[in-house]
Amino acid sequence: MSKTEFVSPEGFRIDGRRPSEIRTFRCQVGGVSQNADGSAYVEMGCTKALAYVYGPKEARRGAMKTQCGVLTCEVSLAPFSTADRRKRSRYDRQTVELALTIRQAFESSILLELYQRAQIDMFVHILETDGGHKAAAINACNLALIDAGINIRDSLVACSAGYIDGRPIVDMNQAEINAGGVELLLGVFARTRKVSVIEMDSKITPEVFQETYEACIAACRDLYTAMETAVNDTALRLVHSK
Amino acid sequence: MNVSILTPSGPSPLDSSGGISSQQQLVMPGQVIPTHSGYMRGHGTTEENGQLIATVCGLVEQVSALIYVRPLRSRYVGEVGDVIVGRVDEIGNGRWYVEVCSSQRAQLHLAAINLPGSVQRRRTEEDEKEMRRFLAEGDILSTEVQRVQSDGLILLHTRSAKYGKLENGCLVQVPPQLVRRQASHMVNLPCEPPVGVVLGNNGYIWVGLPQRESARDTINYALGEVTYQAVSPPQRQAICRVRNCIAALSAHYLQLTPQSIMDVYSASVRGKLEVSSLTNPEVVRDLIREYIKTKT
Numbered sequence: 001m002s003k004t005e006f007v008s009p010e011g012f013r014i015d016g017r018r019p020s021e022i023r024t025f026r027c028q029v030g031g032v033s034q035n036a037d038g039s040a041y042v043e044m045g046c047t048k049a050l051a052y053v054y055g056p057k058e059a060r061r062g063a064m065k066t067q068c069g070v071l072t073c074e075v076s077l078a079p080f081s082t083a084d085r086r087k088r089s090r091y092d093r094q095t096v097e098l099a100l101t102i103r104q105a106f107e108s109s110i111l112l113e114l115y116q117r118a119q120i121d122m123f124v125h126i127l128e129t130d131g132g133h134k135a136a137a138i139n140a141c142n143l144a145l146i147d148a149g150i151n152i153r154d155s156l157v158a159c160s161a162g163y164i165d166g167r168p169i170v171d172m173n174q175a176e177i178n179a180g181g182v183e184l185l186l187g188v189f190a191r192t193r194k195v196s197v198i199e200m201d202s203k204i205t206p207e208v209f210q211e212t213y214e215a216c217i218a219a220c221r222d223l224y225t226a227m228e229t230a231v232n233d234t235a236l237r238l239v240h241s242k
Numbered sequence: 243m244n245v246s247i248l249t250p251s252g253p254s255p256l257d258s259s260g261g262i263s264s265q266q267q268l269v270m271p272g273q274v275i276p277t278h279s280g281y282m283r284g285h286g287t288t289e290e291n292g293q294l295i296a297t298v299c300g301l302v303e304q305v306s307a308l309i310y311v312r313p314l315r316s317r318y319v320g321e322v323g324d325v326i327v328g329r330v331d332e333i334g335n336g337r338w339y340v341e342v343c344s345s346q347r348a349q350l351h352l353a354a355i356n357l358p359g360s361v362q363r364r365r366t367e368e369d370e371k372e373m374r375r376f377l378a379e380g381d382i383l384s385t386e387v388q389r390v391q392s393d394g395l396i397l398l399h400t401r402s403a404k405y406g407k408l409e410n411g412c413l414v415q416v417p418p419q420l421v422r423r424q425a426s427h428m429v430n431l432p433c434e435p436p437v438g439v440v441l442g443n444n445g446y447i448w449v450g451l452p453q454r455e456s457a458r459d460t461i462n463y464a465l466g467e468v469t470y471q472a473v474s475p476p477q478r479q480a481i482c483r484v485r486n487c488i489a490a491l492s493a494h495y496l497q498l499t500p501q502s503i504m505d506v507y508s509a510s511v512r513g514k515l516e517v518s519s520l521t522n523p524e525v526v527r528d529l530i531r532e533y534i535k536t537k538t
Contacts, residue, residue: 030315037317056317056345066393069345111288111297116393118345146271149316151297153288154272191272191295228270235268235299238314238495 006164006179014175015045022159022171022219023047025226027139029234030147038148042140045173046130051140052123053148059119069115073103073122075137081129083174098134099124102141105158105187105197109142111151120150131174132160138187138197139227146231156196157224158187161216163208168215182208186216190224193217248523266303269296269311277309284310285319318344318418318444320396324387325427327413327442328398330377336370338377340385340398342444343418348396350377350385355400382408382448384428384440404428408440409468411450414485416492418445422499428453429500433507435477437484441498449485451477479517483507486520493523494530506533 007013017023023045032039038053056069063070075095079087088095102122110120122144124137138158145152161170163182177183182204187197204212269275275287275294283289286298287310296302300313318326328340331347338350352365352373377383383406388399400406427441430452438452451473473481487506491498509532510520519525 038315058346115345117395146299147315149298149300149313151286151288152271153290153295153297155270189272191274192290231270231299232268235270235314239268239301 004179006176007167007169013169015173019167019169020215020218022222023173025223027143027227027230029143029231036144036148038144038146038150040140040143040147042136042143044132044136044139044171046128047133047136048127049133049136049140050125050127051137051144053120053141053144053150054123055120055148056115056118056150057121059117063119064117066116068112069110069117070119071103071107071110071112071122072119073099073106073124073141075099075102075124075126077126077129077133081126081133098137101134101197101199102138105138105156106141106145106152108196109152109154109156109189110145111153114151129174131172131177134185134199135159135171135187139223143227143231147234154189154191155224155227156187157190157220157227158185158197159216159219159223160185161212161219163204163212168212170215170219182212184209184212184216186213186220188217188220190220190228246522266301268300269302270299271297275302275309275311280307282308284308286311286313313419315417315419318342320344320348320387320390320394321443322387322390324423324443325384325440326387326396326398326444327382327384327408327440327446327448328444329413329446330379330381330383333373333377333379336365336373338373340383342396342442343415343446344394344396344444346393346395348385348387348398350383350398350400354388354398377407382413384408384442384448407468408448408450409470410473411438411448411481412485414447414449414488414492416445416447416488416498417495418443420492420495420498421445421447422497424499426500431484431500431504431507433480433484433504435474435480437477437480439484439500439503441500447488447498449481449488451481483510483517483520486510486517490520490526490530493526496530502533505537506530509533509536 026043028041032041033052036052036054040051042049059070075098077088077095079085122141126133135158142156159171161168161184162172182202185199188195273296275296277294288295288297296311298311298313300311303310303312326342328342330338331341332339336352339347340350342348385398385400385405387396389397421441421443429439431437436452438450440448487503
C-alpha cells in the first residue's frame with residue numbers, strides 16, 4: 001500500500017483544503033450561558049470549544065492582590081471529545097498544562113491592573129477534538145472576554161500549523177497531526193502581531209521553522225477577520241435593538 | 243403535560259431598526275480610535291505609541307476633550323449618586339458586604355445607615371452586635387453610592403427614608419448598561435393593581451409591592467420600615483407580569499425605563515398573554531416586536 005498523500009499533486013489536502021487554508025470557522029459571541037458574564041462558542045472544522053468568563057468579581061481572600069487582578073483558568077476535555085472515550089480527572093496533565101498556557105497568554109492581554117482585588121475566572125470546555133483544540137480554546141477565551149466587556153490590550157488569536165511533504169500546512173486536523181510531522185501552535189496579538197503563545201515539540205531547521213511560522217501568522221490573520229466579523233455583528237445587533 | 247419545542251435562535255432576533263447615529267463609532271478591543279490633538283484618555287482605552295486604542299467592545303463617546311468607550315456589556319462600575327440594589331453577602335468589621343454585580347463587593351458601613359426610631363448618635367459596639375437585626379445575610383436592600391475609591395470599591399449609604407431593606411417582591415438581574423441614570427429610580431407603576439419597581443443602576447431590579455407614600459424624609463427622619471406582609475394573588479400576578487416584562491426587555495437588550503416597562507406591560511395585557519407564557523422566548527419575541535412597532 002502506498003503512503004498516504006497529505007497534499008495531492010493538484011495541491012489539495014485530504015479534506016479538500018489548500019495548504020494555506022483554514023478550516024470552516026464558526027463562532028457565537030455571548031448568549032451561550034445565562035449566568036456567565038461572558039461566553040463564546042467556537043468551531044474550527046470539527047473541533048469545538050466553549051468558554052465562559054466570570055468576573056471581575058471579588059477575589060478569594062487567599063488569592064487577592066492589591067496591585068492587580070487575579071486570573072484563573074480551568075480546562076475540561078469532555079469524555080466524548082477524543083477518539084478514545086475516557087473521563088479525565090480535573091488534574092489531568094494535558095488539561096492542566098493547557099489551562100496554564102491560556103492563563104499566561106491572557107495575563108499579557110488583559111489589563112489586570114484595572115482589576116485590583118478582583119478575580120476573573122475562565123472556564124473552557126472542549127466538546128470535540130479534531131486537531132487544534134488548544135487554538136480553539138484560546139480563541140474561545142478571547143471572544144468570551146470581549147463579550148464580558150473586560151479590558152484587553154488586543155485580541156489574541158491562535159492557530160496551529162505543520163510541515164508535511166516539504167510544505168507548511170495550516171490549521172491541521174487530527175489525520176494530519178497523526179502523520180507525526182511538525183506541529184506549531186502560535187498565539188499572536190491581532191494588531192501588533194506580537195507572539196504571546198508559541199509551542200512546538202519537534203526539531204526542525206530554521207528555514208522550515210520560518211516557513212511554517214509565516215504560514216501560521218497568515219492563518220491567524222484569516223481567523224481574526226472571521227472573529228472580528230462575528231464580534232461586530234453581535235455588537236451591531238445589540239446597538240440596533242437599543 | 244404541555245411540551246414546547248423551540249427553534250434555536252441567537253441573542254436577539256429583532257430586525258435591525260435604524261443604524262447607529264453618525265457621531266458614534268463602534269470599536270473592538272485593539273482598534274485604533276481616531277483622535278485630535280489635546281484629547282483626554284477615558285475609560286475603555288489605552289495608549290500605545292501615541293495612539294489611542296480601545297480595550298473593550300463598545301461605542302466611542304466624546305465629552306469635550308475626553309474620549310472614552312462605553313462597553314456594550316460589562317459589570318457595574320460605581321458612580322457617586324447611583325441608586326443601586328444589592329444583596330447582603332457578609333457581615334463583619336462594622337459593615338455589611340453587599341453583592342452589587344461589581345468587581346468587588348460594595349460596603350455599607352454601620353455609620354452610613356439611619357438607626358431605627360430617628361436616633362442620631364454615635365454607633366457603639368452594642369450596635370455592631372445588633373447589625374444582623376437591621377440587615378441579615380441574604381437580605382436585599384436599595385441604597386445609594388456615597389463614594390467610589392480609586393481601586394473601584396463602592397461605599398454605600400442608606401441615609402434616606404427612600405432606601406433600606408426590600409421585601410414582598412422579587413429581584414430581576416439585567417445587564418447594568420440597560421439601566422441609565424434617570425429622573426426617578428423608585429417608581430410605582432400604574433398597573434392593576436399597582437406595582438413598585440426599584441431600578442438599580444447596577445442592573446439589579448426589584449419588583450414588589452408599591453412603596454408606601456408615608457416613607458418621607460424629615461429632619462429628624464422616620465424610618466419607613468418594611469415588614470413582611472401577605473401579598474394577594476392578583477398582586478402576585480401583577481408583580482410576576484412586570485418581572486417577566488423586564489426580563490423580556492433585557493433579553494432583547496432594550497433600555498429599561500418606567501415607560502418602556504409599562505409599554506411592554508400594556509402590550510402583554512392587550513395581547514391577553516398569560517403571565518406564565520411570558521417566559522417562552524417565542525412569545526417574548528412577538529411581544530417585543532409589538533412593543534417596537536407601537537414605539538415607532
